[in-house]
Amino acid sequence: MTTPLLALTLHLEDVLVVGAALFAIGLYVALSKRNAIGVLMGVELMLNAVNVTLLAFSRFIESEQPLDGQVFAVFVITVAAAEAAVALALAVAIYKHRETVNIDEIDLLRW
Amino acid sequence: MIADNGIVIAFWLLAATTIGCALMVAAVRELVQAVLFLALTFVGAAGMYIVLSADFVAVVQVLIYAGAVSVLMTFAVMLTPAADRRNSETVFQVPALILAGLVLAIVVFVTLDTDWAISDRGAFSATAASLGEAFLKPYVVPFEVASVLLMVAMIGAIVLTQEDEVPPRRQEGE
């Protein structure tokens, strides 16, 4: 058995670092963007990062029910879709009433 | 641990694409372009899911995120006026950057510091059927709750965007 030319390996930590980077970018986007839809994009990025992490755990971690991570991921996607729909509806509704979707201009505590 | 060269190379390519596109979401000035990069991020993430042997989740990710959510976002962006389609930052840009960096540092530290219980079970074979089992047997209550949530979200979205007085539309055709 000769040693192969190329022997790359992928560890759990690698995937988790990628997920963390994605999460950090999402957090930055969500906190810094002026536009409400931009904020929503950041939230979606964070949810994706969480999914990456969940699937990595499901793939690598010792468990009796290893598929639970994937089940969780599907739930996250479902909830994210619902959240996106409602949030975009909110953005449109806010725009209808206030004619802006910039979150730093939406400062009234009533309509 | 995955020791297959092809898969490892694929993972790092996909990870680079995903993170690069995510950075572009933060960086580009046009909101529409940001949405398009976001869609690309979703596709890249789906690729990573496949590498992590979650093909069902990956396909659902493409279908729902890249297909539906990003389309909804473009719709919402195009409904807002052109002047608001700048992807600009608030005054919280620097604090957000610092906070995000801190979170990244903490998570990476914790990740590298923890002693994970790694299994050597290998990749899953086809997951769709077993996922279906899981949804309808142990997780049936969350599944139903999720469907109720979707229903509520749909109704809520309709109520939120409904116009108060419906203008008469002469040319309905129906």
Added chain:
Amino acid sequence: MPIKVEPVEVNIGPQHPSTHGVFRMVAKIDGERIVDVKMVVGYLHRSMEKLAEERTFTQNIPFTDRMDYLAAMSGNLGYCLSVEKLANIEVPERAQYLRVIFGELQRVASHCMATGAFINDCGAWQTPVMWCFRDRERVLDLFEMTCGARLTTNYMRIGGVAFDIPDEFLPALEKLVNDELPKAFEEYEELIVGNEIIMMRARDVGVVTPELAINASLSGPMLRSAGIAWDIRKADPYCVYDRMKFDIPVGYNGDAYDRMTIRIEEMKQSLRIIRQAVGDLPGGAHKTDVPLAIRPPAGEAYSRVESPKGELGFYVVSDGGPAPYRWHVRAPSLINLSVLREMTVGQTIADAIVTLGSIDINVGEVDR
């Protein structure tokens, strides 16, 4: 509360697949809905009314070809009638019958074009327009047989028609009128009239009320679709139309669909007229002797014919010279356009295109 949006101005034309020439429609659009329409014409203006003052009466006949180039015979006929009225010229019987035959053939050709183009505006992928062109080609072949030209016929003359029909014309015409065209119209019934998508697209689109139709001087299928049975061939019969039996098809609703069905029915009525005219076609001269440089007595005359587009009127003033002192054309296409805004505001872009197609303008006639 509806979402406030900035209206967008969209240029439909002058270069656009469905403006039937170089016609420009500036639509102000709120989403898909039109809030305002401006029309810009004049891209094809050739100043024919001025040019005609420099040419003799006979030399002006080719101008009438080039006004409504899809219905050149009708233009020829209207102009010759007005000069004959001014100079008080008798036209032989045979020439009058030939004029009726060619006028009606021209109506079939023009309505074929209008129907096909209208369905194309509704979004069909060229099939109906090709079918209609096939039938128009058959008519144009007859024109070519008679006067050598297909589009700009220059066939009518002051005092008759330019040439008598060749021997092979009548058999070809009978085959066309009794066999080919009726079959084609049956195909239209199935493909176009009974098509539910066309009903959905054209019903209640571009509605004209009868009051508005009269007030805005509409004519032709536009007026008849609004429920007004008015046809110059019946009201003010020229040539030998008072001897022909035919009906005026009249719509109920004034919408685009009515205009389309009226055109198809008019084609059938035209065939009826042609059959009668061919049956009664007398012998004799096809033309009276009229000097080429005719000098009508000083005076004025207004005569009108029912062209496929509507009431085509010619107002000619003579000062006794060889050229008209003033020559004005009442162009039905231009006047039918005056309700474009009324018809389109409040509808979608797609409806506006359908409406414009159903008016059946001809930019050569609009701009002259």
Added chain:
Amino acid sequence: MPHPRTMLLSGEEVADRIRRSLPEAVQSANDAYVVLEPERMYEAMRVIRDDEQLDGKFLTQLCSVDMVTRIDMVYHFASLAQNHLFEVKVPCDHEHPVVASITPLWSGAWLQEREVYDLMGVHFEGHPSLTRIFLWDSFPGHPLRKDFMSLPGGQKPGLSQFPKQVSGQTGQEFRPKNPGTGQ
């Protein structure tokens, strides 16, 4: 009942009906047409439209004729219900022709009056949007006038007077300055 064939009303008949409501609106009348006073023409036109016998609800056409000393506006009215046709003329000044617009009465006059304004230079008072329709806005003069100088150098139109060469003129003077913008 409508006439079976279009009947041409003589000018006197029309003048009679108009005189009943507006005695001084009619200038003259003959067999073919009636000439209206330009100052009273709008009221007279309203009479033409609303009168029961004239019933001129359908404006068949309107145009203008340059009579060298004056410009005649020529209107043809028809009644579709009674099937008759009659002609009305309104003279106006040659240098500064101004008549009342009948667009408020017949919307079909809208485009035709713009055409007359464009080609003959008659100004219609009360027209909602009196702009050029066929020619561009900077076009000099009104081409249907008999004294329209179609050529540089003050040459009158006509084949016989067509100049061979005009020194100093390139023929480009009357082109639009910015083609495409209508300026």
Added chain:
Amino acid sequence: MTLNALRLIPMRSLLDLITGYWWDLRDFSNLTRMIYKHLEDWGFPDWSIYVISGLIGTLGIIAFIGGVAVINIWVERRVVGRMQSRLGPNRLGPFGLLQPVADAIKLMQKEVLQPASAPGLIYTLAPIAFTVPGIAVFAVVPWGRHAVLASLDVGLLYILGMSSLAVLSVFMAGYSSNNKYSLFGAMRVIAMLVSYEIPIVAGLLGVVLFAGTMDLQGIVLFQEENWAFMVMLQPLAFLIYFFAISAELNRTPADIAEAESEIVGGYHTEYSGMKFGLFYAAELINAVSVSAIIATLFLGGWWAYKLDELVPGWMIFIGKVYGVYFLFVWTRGTLPRFRIDQLLAFAWKWLTPMAIINVVVVAAEVLAWEESGWSAGFWIPVFIAVNGALTGALIFGFVKFFAPKFQRFPTRPRFYPDIDVPSLPAVTGAEFMAKGGQA
């Protein structure tokens, strides 16, 4: 071998002569098996064999699709030409077969214009992103019993995801063109996608419920096992999918995104040269890939009763693909276009309820099948009858109760033998003009 000798050998043994060798192209797996074997003999590592076989399959599919995109230009123009009572391209080469080549050469020669203010990256990527999903769909489509590039467990979901990606690229094209017509096309596509994704997915659910798998090969095998094409079992799903997918494909009667008579070219108005050529080719490729999906899901794919034992499966499959493609060309050549609100209403008011009713009925049928334990020989004819009746009843009922009320007025005009004008009150033009006579 002389002709006489050929007559003596029975057909079956003649087939046996070639069975199992790599040149037996009735089954592609013979060829690929040989390639694997040689690669293994030469000592390639496992993963490289994986990559190489994937590359070979991909190249094969791309070659097929490239050929199809070229041939379909000719097919579509000839077929539509026949429908329009004209000849179609017939000058270049025999029967005009070289016309697509001339088209391609012309398009390549043309200058590629790009609007100065267009975001270049998106503008350039859009035609590519529009083409890729149509090709990628073929990865999971089975070509024969052993010939499928990626036997994906979730093949159907993969197809749906891919087809939704294509629409996003249309939006990219329309948005980046910086043209109002293009933007209209793009927004229409987005609105249409949001509406039509639901009937597409809900319509295909019935098929998945019957087959019990989302693998396309599994669906074909289900049809073979039960001796019935899915279109017999699921006529309603077939109709729903056909109409909905023709909307997503932007083909007449639902080509509102590029509606030539309204918004000139829609999203590809500003494209020229080979970028436009890519859109043009992608339109044909997408049509073919959708035809392949329909042929696989509803018409048995490579299986056709006993025919697939004699004829190679991939030939049957291509024949079926072109059969479905002819349907698309036919509808395109015949029907006018819907308006956008009518199209959306059609999705929400007709297709979606029908699809949901269909899913409920199919679920009940599958449950009855499984719980009763009776054989497929009993149930399949029953299902064919029940679903056929359901389709008829639903379509009849919807037409009866929800049809547009455009029948208020007769379709024929009235006829008057003489002029007849009612005495109408004079409306004043002032009111008309008050809304603004315009310049």
